[in-house]
Amino acid sequence: MSEAPKITLNIPLNRVEGDLELTLEYDGAAVTNSWSSGIMFRGFENMLKGRAPRDGLVLTPRVCGICGTAHLLAAAKALDMLCGVTIPDNAVLVRHLALLAEHVQSDIRHGVLMFMQDFLNPAYKTQPFYAEAGLRYEPFRGTSVIKAIQATKKILEIVAIVGGQWPNSSFMVPGGIATTPTFNDMVGCSYIERSFTTWYEQEILGCSLERWAAVKIESDLDSWLEEKDNHRNGDLGFFLQCARQAGLDCIGAGHGNFISAGLNDISRLSMQTSDGTACLSAGFITKGEKSDFNQARITEHVAFSRFEGYGSGLHPFEGVTIPSFAQNPDKYSWAKAPRYNDLPAETGPLAEALVDGAPLFTDLVRRRGPTVFTRELARLTRPARLLPIMKKMIAGIDPRAPFYKTVKDIPDGRAYGLIEASRGTLGHWIEIQDGAIARYQIVTPTAWNGSPRDANAIRGPWEEAMLGISLKDPDNPVELGHTIRSFDACLVCAVHVCRKK
Amino acid sequence: MNIRIICIGNRFFEPDAAGPRVYDMLASNPLPEGVQLIDGGLAGLNLLSCLEQTDLVIFVDTVSGFRDTPGIIVMNTFDSLHIPSDYDHNSGLGYLLRVAPLVITENLPEIVLVGIQTGSDSCLCSQAARMCLEVISGYRA
Numbered sequence: 001m002s003e004a005p006k007i008t009l010n011i012p013l014n015r016v017e018g019d020l021e022l023t024l025e026y027d028g029a030a031v032t033n034s035w036s037s038g039i040m041f042r043g044f045e046n047m048l049k050g051r052a053p054r055d056g057l058v059l060t061p062r063v064c065g066i067c068g069t070a071h072l073l074a075a076a077k078a079l080d081m082l083c084g085v086t087i088p089d090n091a092v093l094v095r096h097l098a099l100l101a102e103h104v105q106s107d108i109r110h111g112v113l114m115f116m117q118d119f120l121n122p123a124y125k126t127q128p129f130y131a132e133a134g135l136r137y138e139p140f141r142g143t144s145v146i147k148a149i150q151a152t153k154k155i156l157e158i159v160a161i162v163g164g165q166w167p168n169s170s171f172m173v174p175g176g177i178a179t180t181p182t183f184n185d186m187v188g189c190s191y192i193e194r195s196f197t198t199w200y201e202q203e204i205l206g207c208s209l210e211r212w213a214a215v216k217i218e219s220d221l222d223s224w225l226e227e228k229d230n231h232r233n234g235d236l237g238f239f240l241q242c243a244r245q246a247g248l249d250c251i252g253a254g255h256g257n258f259i260s261a262g263l264n265d266i267s268r269l270s271m272q273t274s275d276g277t278a279c280l281s282a283g284f285i286t287k288g289e290k291s292d293f294n295q296a297r298i299t300e301h302v303a304f305s306r307f308e309g310y311g312s313g314l315h316p317f318e319g320v321t322i323p324s325f326a327q328n329p330d331k332y333s334w335a336k337a338p339r340y341n342d343l344p345a346e347t348g349p350l351a352e353a354l355v356d357g358a359p360l361f362t363d364l365v366r367r368r369g370p371t372v373f374t375r376e377l378a379r380l381t382r383p384a385r386l387l388p389i390m391k392k393m394i395a396g397i398d399p400r401a402p403f404y405k406t407v408k409d410i411p412d413g414r415a416y417g418l419i420e421a422s423r424g425t426l427g428h429w430i431e432i433q434d435g436a437i438a439r440y441q442i443v444t445p446t447a448w449n450g451s452p453r454d455a456n457a458i459r460g461p462w463e464e465a466m467l468g469i470s471l472k473d474p475d476n477p478v479e480l481g482h483t484i485r486s487f488d489a490c491l492v493c494a495v496h497v498c499r500k501k
Numbered sequence: 502m503n504i505r506i507i508c509i510g511n512r513f514f515e516p517d518a519a520g521p522r523v524y525d526m527l528a529s530n531p532l533p534e535g536v537q538l539i540d541g542g543l544a545g546l547n548l549l550s551c552l553e554q555t556d557l558v559i560f561v562d563t564v565s566g567f568r569d570t571p572g573i574i575v576m577n578t579f580d581s582l583h584i585p586s587d588y589d590h591n592s593g594l595g596y597l598l599r600v601a602p603l604v605i606t607e608n609l610p611e612i613v614l615v616g617i618q619t620g621s622d623s624c625l626c627s628q629a630a631r632m633c634l635e636v637i638s639g640y641r642a
Contacts, residue, residue, distance in 0.1 A: 047513065062513060062542060109546075113588040139587055140599060150604045153549045160550065167544035167551075 020450065020489055023332075024466060026474060034459070034466040036450050038335035041306070045321045048440040053079065053410035053432050056440060058170055060428065063442065064490070069102045069159055070421035071442075072172050074428040077265075077417030079174035082432065083407045089396070090403045091176030092265045097189070097393045098159045098169070099263075099419070104196070104383040104390075105152040106422035106488075107349065108204070111380045112137070112148035112235060115485050119242045121478045129242045136238065144235050147203055155196045158189050158390075176404035183399045190394050197387045205384065206234025212384050216359040218367055236380055243373045252372035252483040254465035256365075257343050258285040258351035259448065261293060261418040261425040269396070271389050279389050280420050283355035284340050288366070290355065295418055295427065300443065301337040301454035304330055312455040313339055316429035316441035317414055337451035337460060338443050346370065346461040347424025347448045348487060350378035358385070375486040410435075421445055423488050449487045462487050502641065503555040505610075506532075506633050507541040507548060509562040509594055519563045519617040519626055526630040533637060545593050552601055555610045557640050559633050562594050564616030571619040573628050575636065577612065611640070 025033040044063050048056060056075040061068035073095055080087055119133040136144040156166075163169025164179040171179045181189075197209065205212050207230060215224050221240070224231055231237045243249065262282030271279050282293035299313025308322035324331060337344070345351075350370060353361040364374045416429045424445030431439040451460030459467075462484060471477045506527060510520030524540050532538060541548050541560075552558055567574045567581075576582075584599045585592055594614070602609055613636050617629050 044513075059513075062511070064543075066543075066545070066547070068542075068544075109588070117587065140603060145588075146603055149546065149549070149600060153546075153604065156547055157550060167547055168540055168542050 020484070022466070022480065022484070024480070026471060029470060031466045031469045031471070031480075034463045035332050036335075036452060036460060036463050037333045038446075038450065039333075041323050041334045043321060043323065045319075045440050045442060048437050051437050053082070053430070053435070053437060054174070056428065056430060056437065057173065060442065061168060061170065063444075066106065066490075067102065067421050067423070067426075068168060069098050069163075070419060070426055071428070072170065073099055074417040074419050074421075074426050074442075075430075076172035076174060077419065078415045078428045078430045079407075079410060079417075081415035081417065082410055082413050082430065083174050085175050085405055085407055087176040087265075087405055088402045089269060090398060090401050091405075092269060093393045093397045094162045094177050094179075094181060094403065095172055096263060096266050097390055097397075098162055098171075099421075100386045100390050100393070101155050101158040103422045104200075104386055105155050107379050107382050108148050108152050108200075110485075110488050111239070111376065112144050112204075114488075115376055115379075115482075116144070116235070116239065116242075118478060118481055118485065119246070121476070121481075123472060123476055123478045124246065127242075127245055129238070129245060132238070133242065136235070144203070147199070151196060151199045151203075154192055158192055161185050161188050161192075173404070173407070174410065175407035176402070178404070180403055181397065181399060186394055186397055186399065190391075193387065193390050193394060197391070200383055200387065202234075204235045204380065206230040206232070206237055209384050209388060212381065217363040218360075221360065221364075239376065239380060243376065246482070248376070248482055248486075249368060249371050249373035251469050251479060252375065252465045252486055253369045253468075254346050254461045255344055256286070256288075256370060257340070257345040257461075258354050258370075259283075259293070259340050259345035259347050259425050260352045260355040261295070261420055261427065262352075262355070263420055264418075266389070266393075271392060277356045277358050279356065279385065280352055281356050282418075284345065285351075285354055286341075286343060286345075290357075295416060297341050298427065298443065299339050299342065300441070300447075301339060302331075303337070303455040303457075304332055304453040305336050306331045306334050307336065313337075313342065316416070316427065316443060317431065317439070319429070319439070319441040321441070333452040335447050335450055335452060336443075337454040338448050339454055342454070342456070344451060344454065344458055344461050344464070345448060346487070347445050348375070348379070349382040349424075350375045351424060352382070352420060353378045353385075356385075372482050372486040379488065423490050424448060444490075446487075446490045450489060462489070502535055502557075504533075504536045504557045504559070504637055504640070505539055505551060505555050506536065506559045506561065507539045507551055509541045509543075509548075509560060511543055517563050519629070520561045522623070522626045523561045523615075523617070523629045523633070526626055527633065533634070536637060543593075546588075546597055546600070548597055549601065549604065552605055552610055552612070553608075557611045557613070557637070559613045559615055559636055560594060560598075561615045561617070561629055561633060564614075564618050566618075567616060568618050571622075571625060573625065573632055574614075574616040574618060575632060576614050576616070579612075579614070582614075 060071040160166035163171040263280040508520040508524035512521035
């Protein structure tokens with residue numbers, strides 16, 4: 001029997017940050033191969049060479065227009081390590097309070113403004129949820145859209161309060177933070193956190209954080225949905241109904257490897273989530289087995305990336321970023337290919353939940369594997385895990401205690417800062433020689449998720465997640481949009497020019 | 502009377518560097534009383550809170566398609582601006598201006614855009630910086 005002819009689809013994707021193109025082979029029944037291309041060279045690492053050690057604190061938050069706090073924290077942690085300083089608990093709390101505020105706004109904006117909008121796709125015109133999705137998620141009009149923008153605007157004020165500046169707060173420095181939040185500042189933060197939590201419970205969850213924390217296995221999820229109108233009418237309940245009807249619980253698996261660098265500083269303060277599990281611990285999962293996280297096992301490959309080549313992967317301390325403009329059809333992306341133990345790994349809210357051992361996601365992935373549904377569910381409900389932690393952080397900040405431990409000179413040497421940014425594992429590796437930056441390597445969450453093939457020709461996570469997806473209409477491949485968006489693709493560093501109509 | 506000048510753009514990407522360059526110029530001289538200068542960077546929708554508790558906001562940004570030749574445009578209505586129909590992480594000033602009246606329902610400030618078309622040379626940026634101050638003078642008069 002002859003093989004069905006394959007067609008190649010070149011798909012520019014909207015509603016992702018930056019520039020992403022997907023090329024797919026489709027045999028009429030399913031996607032059989034895929035290539036993900038980041039199409040913009042950035043080169044921040046090269047801009048940093050030769051600069052003063054602290055310049056990373058100012059430059060790297062500009063790597064991304066929406067994750068500035070995450071880059072600032074990674075840069076500050078690298079310098080903390082270089083200086084050998086243990087920062088005061090107050091500084092740990094303030095830094096991470098700001099980071100988690102960035103996380104929860106990102107989760108809500110992505111979920112409500114970007115992911116849910118796909119349910120307005122004409123492909124779903126005959127689905128029962130279509131009309132309601134329009135009322136909720138139509139751009140500029142949808143009831144959930146407007147409320148989500150209002151609420152996320154407010155939660156970010158926490159960063160402005162503790163950072164003393166908005167936007168582009170640069171308050172984290174080696175040794176702690178450069179601001180000294182007052183008692184009144186903490187009262188303000190507490191009010192904002194409480195208001196946001198109330199909004200999140202009412203509008204997104206449709207129940208209290210405590211009730212949601214009791215959902216521990218898949219059957220609990222079904223019971224929870226049946227329990228009350230409020231549960232079904234919240235955005236989370238509506239997502240569950242739409243996503244299942246659209247079949248999102250059957251697509252987008254990927255490799256099944258997960259990485260989370262965690263937030264080791266808050267682990268030090270013994271913060272736990274309301275379901276009793278750790279919060280943002282570090283680890284790596286492959287074949288269902290979790291192992292300790294060790295940054296020494298991270299490498300970056302460029303075999304299929306538009307950079308000057310080297311044999312296999314290099315650890316970021318040895319990393320180089322030399323763009324290659326030579327015509328080479330094998331090199332199809334400006335993104336490098338990060339690997340852990342030479343394996344591709346998915347990162348983000350689902351990876352964090354699995355590494356933390358969150359029971360619901362452990363159960364869902366054990367039963368169904370990772371899917372678009374599970375990935376987005378993890379993102380929409382991450383605030384339920386993080387908001388109680390934020391509350392504890394605010395309560396734990398003592399305005400009378402120090403926020404900074406003196407750091408004078410930055411010594412020569414190598415260090416790194418690894419954290420969980422909104423979209424997953426983010427690392428900065430820095431090397432200082434003769435008082436200046438000799439090497440700076442940044443590995444972003446989307447480099448993990450959207451990586452091209454590595455030296456072993458193994459696909460990146462979302463390239464792999466595309467395989468096997470059946471397209472109802474190849475001219476309107478909404479299934480691929482769902483899958484990419486479940487990773488919250490973010491290729492950063494775009495141009496923002498106001499254009500005439 | 503509170504006034505904010507918010508300069509938008511990416512200082513590491515030349516085609517989008519005009520706003521930050523105007524910021525640097527304005528920051529190097531004393532500003533009139535009651536005027537706050539903000540480096541808006543690529544903050545997009547995260548600038549919404551900068552539109553609260555103020556009377557006038559002047560955005561400075563790179564624009565395209567408004568003129569045949571390089572120059573400055575000033576507008577206080579935005580019907581001619583391309584507004585993206587969808588939100589994404591890239592959603593910039595156009596989206597912000599469209600969404601602001603929908604979510605800031607009380608005391609939305611007057612908003613003016615000082616746009617710099619084609620290039621970020623220092624002559625155009627100086628002109629844009631002067632224009633910001635003229636807009637403020639005109640508003641106060």
